[in-house]
Amino acid sequence: MSRLHVDWTRCDGHGLCADLVPEVLTRDEWGYPMPSSPDNRQLVVGTAVMEHARRAAEMCPLLALKLVS
Amino acid sequence: MTVLSSPPVTEAPTGTRRLLLAPGPTLAEHLATFGPLPVVDDLAAVVEQSDLTGRGGAGFPAARKLRGVTRLGGGVVVGNGAEGEPLSDKDRVLLLSAPHLVIDGLVLTARAVGAKEAYLVTARPEVARHLRRELSLRRDRLRIRVVEVADRFVSGEESALVNAVNGRPGLPSDRSVRVYEKGVKRRPTLVHNVETLAHIALLARFGAAWFASVGTADESGTFLATVGGAVSAPGVFEIAHGTPLASLLSWAGADAHHPQAVLVGGYHGAWVPGHLVGSTRMSRASLSAHSASVGAGIVAVLGRDRCGLVESAGVASYLAGQVAGQCGPCINGLPRMADALQRLARGERDPRLVDEVGRMRQLVVGRGACAHPDGTARFVASTMHVFADEVAVHLGGGCSVQAAR
Numbered sequence: 001m002s003r004l005h006v007d008w009t010r011c012d013g014h015g016l017c018a019d020l021v022p023e024v025l026t027r028d029e030w031g032y033p034m035p036s037s038p039d040n041r042q043l044v045v046g047t048a049v050m051e052h053a054r055r056a057a058e059m060c061p062l063l064a065l066k067l068v069s
Numbered sequence: 070m071t072v073l074s075s076p077p078v079t080e081a082p083t084g085t086r087r088l089l090l091a092p093g094p095t096l097a098e099h100l101a102t103f104g105p106l107p108v109v110d111d112l113a114a115v116v117e118q119s120d121l122t123g124r125g126g127a128g129f130p131a132a133r134k135l136r137g138v139t140r141l142g143g144g145v146v147v148g149n150g151a152e153g154e155p156l157s158d159k160d161r162v163l164l165l166s167a168p169h170l171v172i173d174g175l176v177l178t179a180r181a182v183g184a185k186e187a188y189l190v191t192a193r194p195e196v197a198r199h200l201r202r203e204l205s206l207r208r209d210r211l212r213i214r215v216v217e218v219a220d221r222f223v224s225g226e227e228s229a230l231v232n233a234v235n236g237r238p239g240l241p242s243d244r245s246v247r248v249y250e251k252g253v254k255r256r257p258t259l260v261h262n263v264e265t266l267a268h269i270a271l272l273a274r275f276g277a278a279w280f281a282s283v284g285t286a287d288e289s290g291t292f293l294a295t296v297g298g299a300v301s302a303p304g305v306f307e308i309a310h311g312t313p314l315a316s317l318l319s320w321a322g323a324d325a326h327h328p329q330a331v332l333v334g335g336y337h338g339a340w341v342p343g344h345l346v347g348s349t350r351m352s353r354a355s356l357s358a359h360s361a362s363v364g365a366g367i368v369a370v371l372g373r374d375r376c377g378l379v380e381s382a383g384v385a386s387y388l389a390g391q392v393a394g395q396c397g398p399c400i401n402g403l404p405r406m407a408d409a410l411q412r413l414a415r416g417e418r419d420p421r422l423v424d425e426v427g428r429m430r431q432l433v434v435g436r437g438a439c440a441h442p443d444g445t446a447r448f449v450a451s452t453m454h455v456f457a458d459e460v461a462v463h464l465g466g467g468c469s470v471q472a473a474r
Contacts, residue, residue, distance in 0.1 A: 007243040007245065008395065008397065008438050009240075009242065009243050009395040010243070011396075012397070030401045034436070068245075
């Protein structure tokens with residue numbers, strides 16, 4: 001099971017990830033990523049959106065997002 | 070025939086006075102009370118049999134940590150006495166009154182994991198001086214360095230501690246960094262609270278069965294509790310797991326009348342309402358009913374003359390001020406949560422503030438490098454639950470404590 005991991009010490013609330021994988025992430029009121037569904041606090045990534053999640057992790061300008069298994 | 074003089078047989082301490090049994094802190098008093106440091110073949114096995122858990126707050130099984138670092142090899146051992154929680158005094162008291170038990174524990178665990186260097190960390194200059202002096206009187210082969218860290222709430226978090234020992238700012242790292250794999254000088258690092266180390270020093274001498282002869286079936290041994298707040302004799306008490314909360318409070322000279330509430334586990338802990346103090350014990354099983362835990366053994370009494378909401382809002386503001394400044398949700402959410410609580414405490418009659426507190430709690434949980442947002446949210450949740458009536462009184466424009474005056 002793959003999930004997204006946010007390194008909060010790096011994340012600056014840029015918000016790109018929420019645009020790239022909206023199925024998993026949305027933005028809180030300050031712009032930081034949060035689960036787009038309250039049932040998915042662990043940020044589990046389904047196979048259907050795996051490519052989106054991978055791209056979001058790759059494109060994070062601060063390297064704060066990782067896809068972990 | 071020469072009769073070799075056998076070492077004096079030291080009797081195992083009876084009762085619950087163990088860590089603080091020696092009449093004074095010197096090496097001579099330590100040796101006279103506990104006897105010399107024994108050689109233990111399989112320390113992890115003894116620790117495992119004893120069911121000793123970490124005494125720094127998280128309560129993780131001590132043997133598991135020990136085995137983890139042993140397996141990786143080439144490790145470093147760190148004694149954590151940073152004690153960033155302002156209500157806690159037990160690490161300071163232990164390091165000042167029984168430094169050689171802590172050092173023994175450090176030597177034993179270093180031997181067990183094959184470490185050649187070890188560190189003792191404190192945030193207090195007087196403790197650091199005392200430790201350096203006592204260390205200079207010993208002849209251990211292990212190289213032990215005393216490190217002083219900044220006195221802030223998150224200083225004692227494992228990764229923050231390791232960062233400080235490495236000469237970097239003492240702030241927590243991302244959770245993907247595991248200090249038992251890559252800690253001090255990027256080597257496998259065993260971090261134990263100083264009290265945990267002192268217990269290990271006693272375990273090595275007197276064994277697991279002795280250790281577990283006090284406590285409950287689930288939680289063995291004694292622990293150091295710091296009792297403060299509305300009591301006439303605040304201080305550090307060594308008690309067995311499962312001790313009735315009311316007994317502990319009476320030893321600290323708490324008012325014979327029921328306290329309004331008791332905070333257990335410190336600023337990241339939870340409130341036990343006054344009318345339930347009599348049925349509460351200092352054990353995981355009993356405290357879980359209040360979503361509290363023994364944690365680092367902190368107990369603070371709220372007197373009848375104080376407003377629980379006002380006091381809690383003060384704690385929430387303090388915790389918001391202790392944010393390390395690394396993680397966005399914590400930087401933004403904790404001050405907002407504390408502000409909403411303060412406005413309720415001050416008597417702003419806006420029921421939306423209650424929702425705002427709840428919303429901020431949800432928003433910060435699990436969204437930081439360390440447990441600070443989660444711990445703060447837990448304390449605030451307990452406050453809103455235990456002082457729900459007081460919140461209602463404040464929303465009605467009053468305060469039950471002021472009304473009683």
